[in-house]
Amino acid sequence: MADSESERAAVTTRAAREGAAVAADYFRTDLAVETKDGDTDVVTRADREAQERVIETIRADYPDVTIVGEENDAPTTVPDEGSAFVVDPIDGTNNFVRGVPFWCTSVAAVADGEPVAAATVAPAVGDEFLADETTARLNGDELSVSRRDGPETATVSPTLWWDFDSRDEYAAAAEGVVERFADLRRYGSAQISLGYVAMGALDGVFSNLRGNPWDTVAGVHLVRCAGGEATDLEGNRWHHDSRGLVVSNGAVHDAVLSTARDAEAQRG
Missing domain, CATH: 3.40.190.80 (D-Maltodextrin-Binding Protein; domain 2)
Structure with a gap:
């Protein structure tokens, strides 16, 4: 079982990449669209299958960890104690179903309620935002926020x-x-x-x-x-x-x- 911060970050990245690959196979295909809580709250087979792949990937290293997610009756609350992962199989589903490329699979690792690693993988635009405990990177290059002060x-x-x-x-x-x-x-x-x-x-x-x-x-x-x-x-x-x-x-x-x-x- 993985237990170090570096291993947690690696699992987070691997899970996001796996989920994004599942979703990408459905992008711009003839995909049935369902609604949940309203006409604009949409979900597809791609959302559910991507989340399943993310969870499978995490469970290979963390079989008993809490996994908070949007689909498939996953827990919806982040615990304030212990380890957890937070999953969005497709953030931007309305874009996804319209063929707009601004969507991603996002996974975060959390310890005692605070994130310690993150991965946001946007395959349609070719971007991977990754972070361990201290450093954020985009496609391998270290990130820094803008310096605009006005x-x-x-x-x-x-x-x-x-x-x-x-x-x-x-x-x-x-x-x-x-x-x-x-x-x-x-x-x-x-x-x-x-x-x-x-x-x-x-x-x-x-x-x-x-x-x-x-x-x-x-x-x-x-x-x-x-x-x-x-x-x-x-x-x-x-x-x-x-x-x-x-x-x-x-x-x-x-x-x-x-x-x-x-x-x-x-x-x-």
Whole structure:
């Protein structure tokens, strides 16, 4: 059984690659699409089979570990004690089913509630974001967040899904970006967006929502390892069950946090 941090990181990477390979075989094929909690919450055979492959890969080294995941009735809560893995077989399924290449398989290793390794593999665009305990890399090259320190030069992405009864929050989030920053991006995959903060392509990613751990944990770890910052809506260090997700290069964090709070001000 694997037990060192380096072995955990290796298993995380191997599992993400295996799951991504399964998903990639279905990409841009005639794939049946089902819905879960709403018309925009979609799932496919590719999601389920990719998660099964990820779990099989992890279980080969960690037969009894908790595996938190989005599909197949997996546990949905990260334990605050002991080891666990957090899995998103396809983050960006709406992109996936439309043939848009911004989707990924994401896996994080967690110890006592804190991520210690992460892998976000995006085969359709040829990118692998990997992190051990301290260092983040993209396709083998060490990552660092951007140095942009003025909001007027920053590009920021509102992320996660505001449902139809929360569109005033979504609108406030978008308006806040337009008013404060140089430009807005929205890729349709939280994990890819977080990876882009880690590599310096984006300067901030935010939401006033509470994200699922499979949408957030791996990417937050990548950003922190690349020198960035992640907090909740109160400005406290982000945790897997935090309300709000505010991630940045650090230099423009206050402006990103203010934009997330603008969205939250519309709630209820």
